[in-house]
Amino acid sequence: MTITSQDAEGHRALQELEDERSSVRLRAALAVGTAPDPHFVDRLVERCAIEPDFFVRDMLTWALTRHPVAVTLPGLVREVRSGRAQARSQALHTLSKIGDRRAWPAITRTLLSDADDEVARSAWRTAVVLVPEGEEAGLAEVLATQLGRGERETQLSLSRALVALGEAVVPALRAAMTAPDPRVRVHALATRRLWQDPDAGFEYAIEEAKRVVALGGSGQEGR
Incomplete structure (x- = not known):
């Protein structure tokens, strides 16, 4: 089998994804995305799980979006069940960028309530992108179980996800506004405020x- 110069460059880029310098890894991810090759998808997904640099991870996600969905989807769906939090979070983030609703069944209640805040936030954002038409109210009910969770950044992410569901979020917020936990009530009220304005x-x-x-x-009161 003849090895072309493009093949050689691709394999070199994959090797450079392991380089200790983030600038080299960033350039390598850009190269793989610029010249997509389905054979490289598994390595890209694996690297997402361990890459320490945010900008490199973002470039890895971009590189994955440049490949055929039929090739990337199976590996990413497997990855959302990984025991490594970063693997789950980055796979979810990539699925949200791809936006293919065939991945929807992978967005489970377990992921939407993941103990790791970053994973949960990624799951919320991805769920809003992938939710099939007509299932928004059901998703809102699940997301509402997370109201009151975490610090401001986490709460803002959840509020944004809920607001993005539109009118379907109203019943879930109304129920949460009478919850026993004051943190839940506060978060539900604030989210309703953002939905209204x-x-x-x-x-x-x-x-x-x-x-x-x-x-x-x-x-x-008075409503």
Whole structure:
């Protein structure tokens, strides 16, 4: 079998993905994405699981999106079940960029409530992209079980995901606004505020919700 110069360059790029210098790894990921080869997909997916540099990981995701979906999808779906948090998170992120709804069955309740905040946030974003038409309300119900979780960055990610579901989110938020846990009520109120007014800042929405809850209200009075 004849080895072409393009093949040689591709194999060299794969080797450079292991280089200790992030700049070399970034250039290698760019090279693989510029000249896609289905034989390289498994190596790209494997590298996503361990790559320490954010920018290189982002380039690896871009490189994967340059390959045929039929080739990338099986490996990414397997990866979301990995025991390594970064592998799950990056595979989910890549699936969100590919946007093929055939991956939807892989977005399980377990992933949407993953103990690792970064994995859960990736799952929320990906679910909103992949959810089939007509299943938004069911997804909203599952996402609403995570209200009140984590710090502000995590809570903002969840609010954005819920707001992106549109009208389908309303019943889930109404139920959460009467939850026993005040953190859940505050987060639900703030999310509803963002749904009603997308230009409202999250910090303002949270503080406003805290005042309502502190006064013993649910935010549903008069509605």
